[in-house]
Amino acid sequence: MTGRKHFYKVLRRIFCAALLFSVVFTWYYLDRSIPDKVHIVAREEELFSLNLPLSASFESESTEVVVGNGTNIPQGQVRIDTGQPMTLYSDTQGSYKVGVKLFGLFQFKEMEVNVVDTRYAIPCGVPVGIYLKSDGVMVIGTGKITDSSGQEQEPAYGILKSGDYIEAIDGRDLDNKEQLIEAVNQAGANGSGSVALTIRRDGEEMNVSMDTVAAEDGTYKLGAWVRDDTQGIGTMTYLDLNGKFGALGHGISDSDTGQVVSIEDGALYETQIMGIEKGSAGKPGVMSGVIYYGPQSELGTVTANTEEGIFGVAGEELKSRIGGEALPIGYRQDVHEGEAFIRSSVSGEVKDYKIEIQKVDYSTAHKNKGMVIQVVDEELLALTGGIVQGMSGSPIIQDGKLVGAVTHVFVQDSSRGYGIFIENMLDH
DSSP states (O other): OHHHHHHHHHHHHHHHHHHHHHHHHHHHHHHHHSOSEEEEETTSOEEEOOOOSSOEEEEESSTTEEEEOTTOOSSSEEEEOTTOOEEEEESSOEEEEEEEEETTTEEEEEEEEEEEOOOEEEEEEEEEEEEEEEEEEEEEEEOOEEBTTSOEEOTTBTTBOTTOEEEEETTEEOSSHHHHHHHHHHHHHTTOOEEEEEEEETTEEEEEEEEOEEBTTSOEEOSEEEEEEEEEEEEEEEEETTSEEEESSSOOBOTTTOOBOOEEEEEEEEEEEEEEEOOBTTBOEEEEEEEEOSGGGEEEEEEEEETTEEEEEEOHHHHHHOOSOOEEBOOGGGOOSEEEEEEEOTTSSOEEEEEEEEEEOOSSSSTTOSEEEEEOOHHHHHHHSSOEETOTTOEEEETTEEEEEEEEEETTEEEEEEEEEHHHHHTO
């Protein structure tokens, strides 16, 4: 009997654990399946197919947005079962809320509905050189210093950390790392022995005090590796009708810390692609080129570097070069599995190459991984092997609409990668 009781006890625990896992997984899956935010065009009925594993009710909290099924009966609230599509419609531009209830009883989440006018943008697909000036001097890491007596010291350890931004030293604002080096040397030479730093960490400012160390080469140091700018080559995604651009579809991250660089400003410059190394299994390919810096080569200003890409204003020279017609914007509900095209100038001229959209994730969990794509165009496969570094930002066009941009390549299969919904880029 004791053995049987123990068996049933273990069985109950397994059942409870399995039930808990099922509830948590279902909750997570529903949260992923139902987007936090959607965009719809005013005076156009938008169809959504969410394929939920459980029934759910979508109820508009505002009379401006009508939620319906195929018949729009009843209006305002409709129970959506597995595989049944729903529609959203509004005459009025603005931002509204739609409540989501499980089984029509339990409040699950709120979905933000942004009603916009029809938007247009020109898909670009052209490579650009990118220069970003960080907002403060970025700390890459800390290290040891051999002082004038031959002893090793690490004064920054435990005080500064990777990803910090040094904004000021002894009350003086910093524009670049040269000013930091000069101020540290000046403090050491004056015999003060310490400096007061204003740093920004995870968006919050704080003040720290550090001792300078006289190094064996006669200079004074803090024992921190720093950087104040970054640069690279990427692809311009779109140019809107107001001259604003978006590029890359993901942020520019520091090569050492992996964090998206917080910028003060930046610029686009002319670039020339010199060669392409094809991708292979386990080794992504890359576009190599040269960036022409200088006032005469500047093509635009960069105002933001975010997880969804870099954004700014194009100069007149760049606007005059961008050809092609403006296309209507396709929102996430417009994207579907099947044929699409990416626009790129990897061959030296802007061309559209055929791809297949293999999977669409309508949630907002991964903002720059909303779709899985595969290059099927034989010409592009022969030229690059698929997607290579530098193609990030290549616009994705489906059904005559600009729907997204290439963001990442699969390391083990260079013909496949991720794309971002264009609406996530246009939010900036």
